[in-house]
Amino acid sequence: MDMRQVNSLSYEEFVETFGNVVERCPVVAAAVWSGRPFANSHDLEASIGEFIDSLPVAGQEGIVRCHPDLAGRDLKRGALTAESRGEQTQAGLTLLDAGDAARMNRLNAQYKERFGFPFVICARMNNKEEILLRLAERLGNEPAQERQCAIEEVKKICQLRLQDIIQCPATHTKL
């Protein structure tokens, strides 16, 4: 899809297309549609980032809470969104050995107990070893710092999901 097409979408089509660029938060796409037209995918990405930043703290925590655990219950019961399943698979989280799986479960539980939201990381930018390492590290963060860290990961995930949907003219058009 190119930007001309993106900017011609009705709000219903826009939410169908971009409703999961922020995991399980179609209201984010529904909100930023108000700011169309977008010059390019970076402009749309920036609008989403600014919208998230404009939310009250509880709203940002809410966004993080809409994300599934990594290698967690939703993966096991096949309840992940298509995007999340692809990302967790690519990071190797569907093939954890028993030791890593137990460690991930234990750290995820500690993290949720400490912060009241799940550990979110852009799985496509990290492999399973890096994910486990960062999870253990981030458990030591202060809550406000960690909320900000989680939101920055939400934005990275969003960036890659947008790139999956929107064609970059430079890579598809002969200049």
Place this chain on the structure above:
Amino acid sequence: MDMRQVNSLSYEEFVETFGNVVERCPVVAAAVWSGRPFANSHDLEASIGEFIDSLPVAGQEGIVRCHPDLAGRDLKRGALTAESRGEQTQAGLTLLDAGDAARMNRLNAQYKERFGFPFVICARMNNKEEILLRLAERLGNEPAQERQCAIEEVKKICQLRLQDIIQCPATHTKL
């Protein structure tokens, strides 16, 4: 469910339970969980209302855009949420005659063209005649006034959905 149970829910259980009290916006329940414990259902309802009011204008428009048309495409293709299907059925919107159905379609389209979001009304507080009347009336509103009107209807829908989930002690307990 009573308030003791509500206040003991993890954020995951809370979102599973209250994730659709604002239509297709589980992030709202995920956000207000930060404000627990809630004294009673009115307190939870007020927290949701305050959260919605705290959103930027685009966020409020986004919430309205997550609602389906009344007697629209999602009803016809069986894609409504369970709550919305029940409410539209109760209001008689599944049994419109051809003339009313055509009028509803035409007015819904005019409304979306004018405001950039769908017509939202608490269907359980109105029958199909009242809904058609209000739709025609509200088409004449100014955009900012109409956005506020839509948000107030979102809150009424939320109030009734909360009442479906949370027991009111006065009606269940001998005083």
